Amino acid sequence: MEVCYLQELSYWTAQSLGMRLGVDIEFANELIQALATRGVLKLKSNDEIDEYDLLGSDTVDVRGKYQFVFVGLAIYKDVVLVVYPKYFGNSTPTIGQMRVVFKVIMRSMGGKPQAMVAAEDEMGSNDRLALTLAILDMYGEYGEYANHTKEYRINGSGDISWERTLERHQPFLSGGAPVYLDYETAYTTRDQSDFITRLHRVVVTKCSADMRACGISDFLAIDDIELSDEAVDDLGDATTLEYKIDNELGVQYVTWKQDLLRLLRAYVLGPSVMVPTNMAVCLGTSSFYHIWELGCKAAFGDQLDVPLNKLPIKLNGYWAKRSTETLLSIIPKPRWYVFEDGERSYSGPASTLIPDTVAIWQGDVGSIFAIMDAKYYTPSLEGAPRRVPGVESVTKQHLYQAAYRKFVLDCGFERVVNVFLVPTCASETTLMGEVEFPSIFEKEPAPFAYGVQMWTVPAEDVWRCYLGNRQMEDAKDVIARAAR
Incomplete structure (x- = not known):
């Protein structure tokens, strides 16, 4: 089969895709239709495009072009497409x-x-x-399906089955004690001819x-x-x-x-x-951003669901009373009220803010409260900012900090770190930039952060942590650097 590497978010027409694959335009159209049906490709228009849908080299005019909104494998007839994540940039993985x-x-x-x-x-x-x-996968973990049968032999070398020996053999008395000249021994053997075993091997x-x-x-x-x-x-x-x-x-x-x-x-x-023959088979996802969020949670030791009494901090009287709650559950909730007959009554709490990742670290500056938001973006700060977190994302980070204000002050944290985490194919974690929102969010005294930093994090390191369910080795160093 023909294997072709294509980048997530790249744009194609039937003509350009056909040229890339070395197929005629009729087959290219057929392929595009099959992939669009599976949600691998999406037809775009200028009216619905935004900068997050573009790669660094893309032009603005995308009318009539199809975009890969998917990461993974797509198979159609004799063509195998490997759609790789956008953060690889110009390098093929x-x-x-x-x-x-x-x-x-x-x-x-x-x-x-x-x-x-x-x-x-x-x-x-x-x-x-x-x-x-x-x-x-199950074969790799458990091996062949097998059924075992138990057999018995007289005077064999297996374990003696005293129950069967007593039932089936007559003892002789020697010095008043019973002596068995013959005894039953048990063997467990694998049934090599078992039908399900044969079927499993075939499959x-x-x-x-x-x-x-x-x-x-x-x-x-x-x-x-x-x-x-x-x-x-x-x-x-x-x-x-x-x-x-x-x-x-x-x-x-x-x-x-x-x-x-x-x-x-x-x-x-x-x-x-x-x-x-008439369908595309896919193994992948159109929500790779969610996997990046899960990976960052593992790599940076998310503690949102950890009870307060399990955190590496000392709780005062107020928070000691709430010690069984978690960092997620202590976030205040909006309170809605209903007006009936001119009277206002409480309607009940509504859903509230949910950060991606919150963790507590001990660094050179003391205890650090880190609020991190995983962004599956490929930002650029050269010239005008492009593909960066928008106003809503920046605003949320400030609101997260405000939500934890009392907790941070009462527990005596030395620093609050507010960070965006974006993927890179490079091998080192780097501070890429910082965003401030003057006049809307004023600069606050220590320990609170004013701006929101943006760090590029090696995706391969994050994936290893996600697969191994462990923290990134230099996560503490990254947070400490962000706190300086």
Whole structure:
């Protein structure tokens, strides 16, 4: 298959995409239609464009152009498109870098649970790909499905089964004590001819071959697996296979085996090919910004849901009484009132501010209260600011700080850090800029921040933290630098 790398947010016409792929314009139009149906491409007009939809080299005129609003893999017939994140800029990512991207996408999708949901419903082509990956993932984690049988032998080398020995053999008395010349021994053996085991081997082998045929096994780091030379049809038709799988489900009580059996049932009842000829199959997301938010939460040690009494600070009397609450729950809420017959009465609280990431750190300057907002932007401050967080985002950061004002003062924090976190393919975290909002938000005395800083953070470091569920090694240093 033909593999082509394209950048997220890049614009294409049928003509330009056809030239890039080396296909005729008829096929390019067919491809665009298939991808647009899947939400990979979106037709744009000048009326709905804004600067966040543009890459650094884009022109303003986008009429009649299609934009990739997706990160991941898109497969159509013999074409495999690898749509890589916009922060790579002019550099094309390596296979290793894209493997990491696909890992974080899979994790954000929920991995096996997502496929389990799909397994209960009718299989679509995207579900088929997710199902294939889930089966391979379970094989990598648990190995082959196997049933074991217990056998007994007389005078064998296995463990003695005294219950069967007492039931089946006559003892001899020696010095008043019973002596058994023959005894029963137990063995646990694997049933190599078990039908479900055979089916699992066939399906895993087919799934591996499908990944290889699609040309995406390298991107997903999937090894070639050959466990069987049989085909699924050799084991019976769909009705027969479903019947045997359901019978096995009725007697199987191991959770992972139950999950696998449901996946196998969905596989044998689904379409016979992973990639239908008239449809695009996609593995990816149009909400990569959300994955960046999740990654930054892990990398910078988000503590929004941590009870106050678990934080590395000393609580005074007021906050000690609220020690079981979290940093999220102590944010004040708007209070709405209703007027009826000229009387005002309380209507109840409404939803309130929710920061991306809040963390408490100890630095050279003392205790630091960090408010961080993950922005999946590719900003530029050369000349006029472009693709930077807008007025609403800047305003929210100031409101977050105001929401924690009492907590910060009562707990004696030395600094408040207010930061935007944007991705970069560079290897170092860098202070890119700072935004102030004079006359609207006046400069406040210490420990509060006046401006909101913008730091570029290596995306690969963030992804490693997200996948490993750990904090970034230099996160504390970054916050300390921001506090100076």
